[in-house]
Amino acid sequence: MATMKDVARDAGVSIYTVSATLSGSANVSAELRARVTESVSRLGYERNSTARGLKRGTSSLLGLIVSDVTNPYFTELVEHIQDKAHQTGYSVLLGISDHDVDREAELLALMRSHQAAGTILCPAGGEEDYADGRLSRGRMRLIAVDNTAPGLGVDTVCLDNRVAADLAVSHLLELGHHRIGVVAGMRQQYVSRERLAGRDAALARAGIASDPELVTYGDFRLEEGHACGRALLTLASPPTAIFVANNLMLIGVMRALAEAGVRVPDDMSVCSIDDFPWAPAFQPALTVVRQPIAAMAEAAFERLVERLGGDDGPATARDFAPELVVRRSCASIGNG
Amino acid sequence: MATMKDVARDAGVSIYTVSATLSGSANVSAELRARVTESVSRLGYERNSTARGLKRGTSSLLGLIVSDVTNPYFTELVEHIQDKAHQTGYSVLLGISDHDVDREAELLALMRSHQAAGTILCPAGGEEDYADGRLSRGRMRLIAVDNTAPGLGVDTVCLDNRVAADLAVSHLLELGHHRIGVVAGMRQQYVSRERLAGRDAALARAGIASDPELVTYGDFRLEEGHACGRALLTLASPPTAIFVANNLMLIGVMRALAEAGVRVPDDMSVCSIDDFPWAPAFQPALTVVRQPIAAMAEAAFERLVERLGGDDGPATARDFAPELVVRRSCASIGNG
DNA sequence: GTGAAAGCGCTAACAG
């Protein structure tokens, strides 16, 4: 592969002129600039980002760590972040934590090691996991998306999870449901607790006591959603509706329901958080609370860019408003 | 951030000893090794991959270029490759070509620029796009997955696309369907042409002439699948079954069918290539031809590792056998 | 078994 030195020799200029030309510096005469660009394309020269990164102490790499790419929420997030990164001249180093905080820590170290300018992280853990300050190591900028922990000291971009759950449960309540099963996420995660809190708020407002046996806990993955759905179905007094905390567990619940011959929404109403491309194509089309993923991805990215631009202000937190998308998976209890 | 020099000073050894220890060289006494490891953890030292990459002329980065992460096939591929990479000490630099060969070329240059040891590419183009040899630039090793072009001179890992389409169409034929609509992929792609050829083979074997108006072309994305589905429905003499070339277009077709009030499988049988997590949860559960994605990802990865290990043999091509997964979206024509 | 030292390809401060 040709190096800058080769280009300089070929163009009959100094190595500085080549570097300056490639970086778009104004201090190069039009003539030399032309000679350089010509040599560059003739030699098929491509700048070595590794050397550049070493010298500059930072690279054009951006870390992106999600817990599970196969979850459509994260998939879409990856898509949007990738898109913004490309537009801005960054590349994305992708990490998958698989919901494991140790793996996540490894990945963060990796991003630092590759001199990533910043990293967008969907944290897998809860407050205690981050108490050791692992998120603020080194000088790599970090933005937390989706999940967070209070007092983390990191910029965050989240859904307003309380409102989201409240929206879903209130919808069910309005349809006349009183016994609403819950498939919640992992207890240690702030996002799970917030969603549970939103559900409690809706119940409290309706004057309904929360029956603990109606609350099951999964890990945001399909299999446990399936198990939770089954557990709810085998209750002595099963619910008439189920609120599911995320998309993947929703699919699991739908499978459990189908296997048990429970019809939706006739026998059971179902509402979850997270919209996804297949939700409207289901029979019945699924009623969900949608997260504005594109806007959230953009906000996270913009914040990161601000930080990279030198912003050293205190950590900010942005909450995004969820939206109830009514389709056909929830029916009023009389119509069951 | 601490550097190797800092560690050396702290441990009272030379910089060489630190480097050798970190690289697991045998030429370090147990005592010095211990002192080094201790200093490393005390200082929180993390090796700078950028400097390492510059010096070594290659990095622990692996490029992975897919055309669309939101396609579950690619999502799962990303998941598996990522997994293998992690196990082997590599990190994944993700690129999304968005089905654009120019973008793809940019991404390839990017991977080279970051000294990626190798790249796994799901090519977006056809033979003529790669005639300029753009795939063999530099010394970065390349493996093509999913799509390819004959005579590319690159190792490939693909589905046996002819057999896959043949399997799907034969299934429909056996159920008594004669007018089988087709939603094919982009014409310039080899993978599309192969799938079409497989369908032709099945038809020929059954002694059925191919009606050109039954063949529509999409771009492997949902929207065009939707449009193709609609087009097929509005034919003067519509098909009784539809064979769809991939998962995303299948969703589009299902939507079009639902909108038109066409019941599956009662009024229309549907079969596609690509299984995905939601296929069994659909009403009706979808009959598909499954690609062994995990095995394909593994094969691609292994091949890349072989190449990185110095294998300089001629390009190899591996075809994987598809599997028909019969669920409930295809019915015999009499039962319609 | 250990250390010293020469760069990898590039950027940017300094000189002219």
Added chain:
DNA sequence: CTGTTAGCGCTTTCAC
């Protein structure tokens, strides 16, 4: 406006 030069942090040959 252009060239020279000193490293960035690391690996690795060559001496000891």
